[in-house]
Amino acid sequence: GAVVxxxxxxxICKSGTSVKIECRSLDFQATTMFxxxxxxxxxxxxxxxSNEGSKATYEQGVEKDKFLINHASLTLSTxxxxxxxxxDSSFYICSFLEGGLAGAGLETQYFGPxxxxxxx
Amino acid sequence: AQSVTQLDxxxxxxxxTPVLLRCNYSSSYSPSxxxxxxxxxxxxxxxxxxxxxxxxxxxxxxxxxxxxxSETSFHLTKPSAHMSDAAEYxxxxxxxxxxxxxxxxRLTVKP
Numbered sequence: 001g002a003v004v005x006x007x008x009x010x011x012i013c014k015s016g017t018s019v020k021i022e023c024r025s026l027d028f029q030a031t032t033m034f035x036x037x038x039x040x041x042x043x044x045x046x047x048x049x050s051n052e053g054s055k056a057t058y059e060q061g062v063e064k065d066k067f068l069i070n071h072a073s074l075t076l077s078t079x080x081x082x083x084x085x086x087x088d089s090s091f092y093i094c095s096f097l098e099g100g101l102a103g104a105g106l107e108t109q110y111f112g113p114x115x116x117x118x119x120x
Numbered sequence: 121a122q123s124v125t126q127l128d129x130x131x132x133x134x135x136x137t138p139v140l141l142r143c144n145y146s147s148s149y150s151p152s153x154x155x156x157x158x159x160x161x162x163x164x165x166x167x168x169x170x171x172x173x174x175x176x177x178x179x180x181x182x183x184x185x186x187x188x189x190s191e192t193s194f195h196l197t198k199p200s201a202h203m204s205d206a207a208e209y210x211x212x213x214x215x216x217x218x219x220x221x222x223x224x225x226r227l228t229v230k231p
Contacts, residue, residue: 111163
């Protein structure tokens with residue numbers, strides 16, 4: 001299957017600093033991608049959907065000024081957690097949507113391995 | 121909006137016995153349904169997906185799932201569990217690229 005990478009896989013930072021997470025699709029191009037957040041022993045929570053070249057659409061309750069998403073190209077997206085605080089500590093997962101007409105049911109999401117963020 | 125309920129948060133089976141992970145969904149439109157597996161410290165891996173074709177879907181590693189519209193279910197099964205199947209499994213419903221994840225079922229496989 002398609003390969004998606006995330007960098008870094010692990011990051012520890014002090015409260016108040018900003019952290020950038022990169023998500024790349026290595027062997028395909030995708031217009032649409034997603035960012036998720038996963039708390040320990042819980043399911044994935046969709047944070048935002050972004051299309052290349054457009055502003056991201058954020059889910060209710062997700063602060064767009066805190067979680068900046070830049071979908072720079074068909075193979076690269078970044079999530080920046082600005083002024084991180086301990087409550088932002090979580091596992092962040094990206095995914096790219098590959099193949100088929102949007103909504104036709106033929107597309108598949110390919111997920112990155114995740115980035116674990118710990119804010120002290 | 122669509123939603124999905126995984127009926128068991130934890131399932132424990134012995135190696136070589138059948139696996140059943142239950143999933144019910146709710147959707148106003150014809151959904152696509154997926155099962156993903158997440159091994160510790162690894163990314164999500166697609167096991168199988170249903171996209172309005174055959175109702176019995178075969179996936180990787182011997183898993184399969186049956187879409188039952190009348191029961192709004194998409195249960196995941198495997199005839200014989202292997203130790204390597206121990207992981208977290210997520211049932212996912214998608215409508216127009218809006219994916220919603222279930223809470224997950226942790227599968228434990230005993231020797």
